[in-house]
Amino acid sequence: MSHHNENIAATHGHEEHGGMDKAGIWKVFFILLALTALEFLIALGFVHHWGMIEKGIVLNIVYIVLTLAKAYYIVAYFMHLKFEKSGFIVCCSVGLILIVYFIVLVLIEGDYLLDAFQSHPVFPNN
Amino acid sequence: MSTTTVSQLDKVKDGPWNGGRSPWNLEYGKIMMWFFLVSDTFTFSAFLIVYGAQKFAQPTWIDADKVFQSIPGIAESGQPLVFVGIMTFILIMSSVTMVLAVDAGHRNKKNEVVKWMLWTILGGLCFIGCQAIEWSHLHHQGFWFGTTPATGLEGEAVAEALAPYFTKDIAYTAALQFANMFFTITGFHGLHVSIGILLNIIVLFKTLNNTFERSGSYLMVEKVGLYWHFVDLVWVFVFTFFYLI
Numbered sequence: 001m002s003h004h005n006e007n008i009a010a011t012h013g014h015e016e017h018g019g020m021d022k023a024g025i026w027k028v029f030f031i032l033l034a035l036t037a038l039e040f041l042i043a044l045g046f047v048h049h050w051g052m053i054e055k056g057i058v059l060n061i062v063y064i065v066l067t068l069a070k071a072y073y074i075v076a077y078f079m080h081l082k083f084e085k086s087g088f089i090v091c092c093s094v095g096l097i098l099i100v101y102f103i104v105l106v107l108i109e110g111d112y113l114l115d116a117f118q119s120h121p122v123f124p125n126n
Numbered sequence: 127m128s129t130t131t132v133s134q135l136d137k138v139k140d141g142p143w144n145g146g147r148s149p150w151n152l153e154y155g156k157i158m159m160w161f162f163l164v165s166d167t168f169t170f171s172a173f174l175i176v177y178g179a180q181k182f183a184q185p186t187w188i189d190a191d192k193v194f195q196s197i198p199g200i201a202e203s204g205q206p207l208v209f210v211g212i213m214t215f216i217l218i219m220s221s222v223t224m225v226l227a228v229d230a231g232h233r234n235k236k237n238e239v240v241k242w243m244l245w246t247i248l249g250g251l252c253f254i255g256c257q258a259i260e261w262s263h264l265h266h267q268g269f270w271f272g273t274t275p276a277t278g279l280e281g282e283a284v285a286e287a288l289a290p291y292f293t294k295d296i297a298y299t300a301a302l303q304f305a306n307m308f309f310t311i312t313g314f315h316g317l318h319v320s321i322g323i324l325l326n327i328i329v330l331f332k333t334l335n336n337t338f339e340r341s342g343s344y345l346m347v348e349k350v351g352l353y354w355h356f357v358d359l360v361w362v363f364v365f366t367f368f369y370l371i
Binding site: 025036039043044048060067071074075078079087088098110111114117118 | 142149150151152157160161164167168171172175176178179180181182183184185191206207208211214215218221222224225226229351352355356358359362363366370371
């Protein structure tokens with residue numbers, strides 16, 4: 001077993017890493033940079049400076065989509081997950097569905113609390 | 127008939143899940159690093175989701191563009207997002223130098239690994255330095271754990287002290303929750319960055335010591351690299367939810 005582990009370690013670099021060479025690394029960097037620059041263009045340019053876009057739910061969705069795109073490139077290419085075995089990719093990502101569930105649950109709860117506190121006042125007890 | 131049955135049983139199974147080797151073709155430590163990072167994802171998600179829930183539950187919220195609008199040493203106010211933009215760039219850059227270190231490790235180029243690890247550590251130190259400046263700037267304005275610029279004031283003075291940080295209606299609770307969450311979440315992220323820098327320094331010294339050269343594998347650089355990219359990943363989300371939205 002220990003012999004085999006050494007084997008994996010020794011041959012690892014030569015078998016598994018065809019996906020990312022130096023040109024690939026810089027390409028991903030420029031994609032990340034472009035996505036970040038786009039966020040700044042929207043936030044500083046269109047919203048803050050020129051006042052062409054209002055802050056709101058649509059803009060927030062745009063920001064979140066750009067963020068998830070960046071997250072994908074970091075995890076898939078920098079962390080190399082895209083080039084692992086499919087079983088491992090599923091193993092590491094399937095649990096994240098619970099986070100989506102958690103977001104929906106807690107944000108609904110927060111929204112409800114706002115409404116409840118505002119429409120039902122606290123009465124002094126004396 | 128019976129002979130064929132025996133030979134069927136004796137046949138050595140060599141599928142990926144039949145033992146004797148890692149079914150994912152990954153070394154044990156690397157799998158454990160991934161599982162740790164998945165668990166850490168839940169920690170940070172919980173933090174950020176509670177931040178979102180607070181924003182949903184409060185009738186008003188602070189305007190991040192008005193809280194963070196200075197560039198240390200250049201502009202005292204009126205420049206939202208610029209300083210945090212620099213911080214984001216530094217962290218993405220240090221992520222790239224980390225991948226380049228891992229890449230050099232695959233080619234067993236010790237000197238290149240050392241070079242890129244040094245750049246990564248430098249990037250991490252710059253980021254944590256910027257974070258410290260950001261924290262101290264906010265602290266000087268009166269924000270801290272459990273404290274806002276209006277703490278200790280009463281009546282109209284509260285609204286007056288908080289007016290510079292709000293675009294919508296002014297509320298003490300919103301400012302307080304913002305301060306608590308900001309220092310907790312960026313603090314927890316900063317702790318991760320600090321640990322990452324420490325791990326990077328240890329790996330740098332091990333590289334200089336020829337530890338990986340002798341064992342024939344720079345896999346440890348890869349494992350620390352996974353952690354470092356995760357720290358960058360978390361910052362991408364912190365940046366979006368605290369500064370953009």
